Amino acid sequence: MPNWSACPVCEVVIDGDPWLTMDPLTWHRCGACDLVFKSKEPDGFLTDEHYEEDYFTGGSRQYDKRREHRIGKAQRQLDCGREFTTGDRLLDIGCSLGYALEAGRRLGLEPVGVDLSETARRACIEQGFTAVDGRLDALPFPDQSFDLVLMKHVLEHTPDPKGALHEIKRVCSDQACLIIAVPNLHYFKGRFARLKHRYYNPRHAGREHYVYFSRSALTKILEESGFTVRAHSKALFKKRRARDGLAAIIKEGLWFAVMSAWQALASGLSLRRELFVIAQLRNDP
């Protein structure tokens, strides 16, 4: 069970005023590791029922609306991860409606999904995928089952992210690559207008999210959990392999320069909504 009175990354006990209170939730910011975490919620505030049908179709979510965009993005992210591992066994944790599973299938991987939502699992199974019931603290797989583990917008949904990473480590093969995307704590709307932004609002993301990572907090928790960070967001825009011909090489080079400049600007101005990290198990001697 989470200790609501201490930072779930570095375990420093809460001291001082909350980062913000939005009744009935309280959020604290850890001065030691730059994590914002939920420090109080009423009993029974969030149940598994929250992640059933309405979660994917209700309100403004419309999860399936940009399906091809989501699949394409997952393909690029998996491609980045494959630079660090040769294995094909993919686990998508929080597989939702199967976008990353489809991306894995298109890349010739062997995708398996896990999700606590029955609605999500059913949607994946209908597309011919293996999708099983499981939670971050108890993944239903033997040790070292996977070479690529993808976890997009999932780690913020647990009050015990360290316990989750410990369990993920167990199912990773020695050469496995872990790909994580989470909301960026320092996204400007969450940072400068936090009372208005959805991050902390109990009727929006604040209901289901427990932790918001800065880049440094995400790096810290991964390293303390036995992983080494191999690449950050910019890996998404890695230099594409130049094709034959000078014109193609110049075009690729210009594209890379523009994307690099944009990445630096987006980071500097806190425009980036999402943090994306690739990590691998650290082979301690």
Ligand SMILES: [Zn+2]
């Ligand atoms: Zn901390």
